[in-house]
Amino acid sequence: MRFGNMRSWEGIAALLGIFIIGFGVGFITERQLVVHGYGGTLLSGAPPDVDFSPVWKAWNILDENFVPAAVSSTTLRATTTAQQNQERVWGMIAGMAASLNDPYTFFLPPQENQAFSEDMSGSFEGVGMEIELKNGIITVVSPLKGTPAEVAGIQAGDKILKIDDTDTKGLDVSKAVKLIRGPKGSLVSLLILREGWNVPRTIKVTRDVINIPIVATKKKGDVFVISVATFTSNSPNLFRNALREFVNSGDTKLILDLRGNPGGYLEAAVDMASWFLPAGKVIVSEDYDGHAQTIIHRSYGYDVFNSNLRMAILVDKGSASASEILSDALRYYGVAKLVGTNTYGKGVVQELFDVTPETTLKVTVARWLGPDGQQIPLSGLVPDIEATTSEALIKAGADPQMDAAIRYLDSTVDAR
Numbered sequence: 001m002r003f004g005n006m007r008s009w010e011g012i013a014a015l016l017g018i019f020i021i022g023f024g025v026g027f028i029t030e031r032q033l034v035v036h037g038y039g040g041t042l043l044s045g046a047p048p049d050v051d052f053s054p055v056w057k058a059w060n061i062l063d064e065n066f067v068p069a070a071v072s073s074t075t076l077r078a079t080t081t082a083q084q085n086q087e088r089v090w091g092m093i094a095g096m097a098a099s100l101n102d103p104y105t106f107f108l109p110p111q112e113n114q115a116f117s118e119d120m121s122g123s124f125e126g127v128g129m130e131i132e133l134k135n136g137i138i139t140v141v142s143p144l145k146g147t148p149a150e151v152a153g154i155q156a157g158d159k160i161l162k163i164d165d166t167d168t169k170g171l172d173v174s175k176a177v178k179l180i181r182g183p184k185g186s187l188v189s190l191l192i193l194r195e196g197w198n199v200p201r202t203i204k205v206t207r208d209v210i211n212i213p214i215v216a217t218k219k220k221g222d223v224f225v226i227s228v229a230t231f232t233s234n235s236p237n238l239f240r241n242a243l244r245e246f247v248n249s250g251d252t253k254l255i256l257d258l259r260g261n262p263g264g265y266l267e268a269a270v271d272m273a274s275w276f277l278p279a280g281k282v283i284v285s286e287d288y289d290g291h292a293q294t295i296i297h298r299s300y301g302y303d304v305f306n307s308n309l310r311m312a313i314l315v316d317k318g319s320a321s322a323s324e325i326l327s328d329a330l331r332y333y334g335v336a337k338l339v340g341t342n343t344y345g346k347g348v349v350q351e352l353f354d355v356t357p358e359t360t361l362k363v364t365v366a367r368w369l370g371p372d373g374q375q376i377p378l379s380g381l382v383p384d385i386e387a388t389t390s391e392a393l394i395k396a397g398a399d400p401q402m403d404a405a406i407r408y409l410d411s412t413v414d415a416r
Contacts, residue, residue: 103133110358112174126181128210130262138168138176142260142318145229152205156318162191182207217242227257231264231322236271253409257314263321274300276335283329286366310412311336312405320344332371339405342380
């Protein structure tokens, strides 16, 4: 093994087993259900200084006067008075969330909430891409690697103007997800506008069962590559196994490929960073802007690598959220250089709050601050080594960003 002073793998394995068990549960993260306040309490009644009489007046006006233009599943989903009333309640909550004009804050009614939970379980039927509302437009954060969306040519940053025959103008994310989802083998047509295109184009995607390929490894000569597609609850355990492969390979050059990784569990990013950092090093902080005390997430101190490690992290505009946290921390402490293009720029924290047992509110509650105390920029992290690619190169099987990372690692070894 080329890691001269590195701890023996037996010792590392023991650490891995202990820490994964110890920190594998109880996350409070951007995608986890939170059923209590953070430092405060949730109100159980109406705020005393808010006049709700216009709401009930509007409710009664609708009760007494509304006639649907056409009775169908899309204009009248509920078939009983109780169901109709429940739909109105969900609509009011969704409207409250939308009034904040924050693309990351929205309400998840029962069906959408169930779909969201399935996303994080790692298996669902759909096309396999992360979307959000950006500047009022449904926008692709990233297609997941190897999924129908990626195979069909969907790219990070694509603007979705229509889903089949439905115009997405004014559509919220949860409704867009519901339209894009569908049974395996069915087709969905997406009208896409991409930077550099003069006119929108239709891309048809065949839905499939999406089993998220969370962590994959491969060798590029004497460089070991670990690709992480998303940060789910079992990502730390899979990443540990990938690191075991890396150590056993005897290589000292490592590329962590986070391109197209839209993020996920904060705890997974903290755990992964801890393999490279001493205990107590600040990885990221959550700034609640005075609403609550700042939460600082520090390295657990697994810190199993010595100075022989040469590392690069591949990023692009599909690298968001937890990907940016991990990349920012490892660069700040001099562990790795970033190679690729600007990241997405997801510098804010979301939490899921239980509204009812079947529904939740996803709410922006804080800003991400890097180890330097500065907010992770909304324009994205700027790579140390810029390397671009194109559709033509990708179709030809070329990967100039990977090549740039390998050249960097080779040059750092030669310069020692």
